Amino acid sequence: MASRTAGRKSQPHLGDAGYTWLLETQHKATHEDDKAKLAWLQTFLHGKQLTEINREVVEKIGETKREEPSAATANRYLALIQSILRKAWLEWEWIDKVPKDTTVLGAEATGRMAYARTGESVNARAARTSARCRSLRVVDRLAASEHQKPRMDPSRSTAQGCMDPSRSGEGARS
Numbered sequence: 225m226a227s228r229t230a231g232r233k234s235q236p237h238l239g240d241a242g243y244t245w246l247l248e249t250q251h252k253a254t255h256e257d258d259k260a261k262l263a264w265l266q267t268f269l270h271g272k273q274l275t276e277i278n279r280e281v282v283e284k285i286g287e288t289k290r291e292e293p294s295a296a297t298a299n300r301y302l303a304l305i306q307s308i309l310r311k312a313w314l315e316w317e318w319i320d321k322v323p324k325d326t327t328v329l330g331a332e333a334t335g336r337m338a339y340a341r342t343g344e345s346v347n348a349r350a351a352r353t354s355a356r357c358r359s360l361r362v363v364d365r366l367a368a369s370e371h372q373k374p375r376m377d378p379s380r381s382t383a384q385g386c387m388d389p390s391r392s393g394e395g396a397r398s
Contacts, residue, residue: 235319241274286329
């Protein structure tokens, strides 16, 4: 079987792939973010051929990026590498395959995070959240009693997702 890259003079580098990626994704809302990510990734991948990007390289990038506060941010960088490699393989036909095991995503926090406002105690935030939930439940009951069209899917309560302040710290839903 002939290699897809047999006619090329040299193997493509991440810089080539990043440039082509940016040209093809100008319509994306995250286009500017992709530019910044690719610029940062050049510190690790400058001069590397796409076929040289393997699990070890991706893990090193992930470890460095996870030193920052958000695992989600590190995952966005790693997902961009994976997307570019898949496009180079499936669409551009620059490489014969995506290097094995290049997706090394870390665990991300799940659910909604509620932060206290500046100068607000955690108890005050819980009380504010509780009051908001109570008012949303009242709105739901009023809408139901007046036979109004529901504001959203009737199987879901507007107040769904509010934390039960009596079970603080558990993140329980009421």
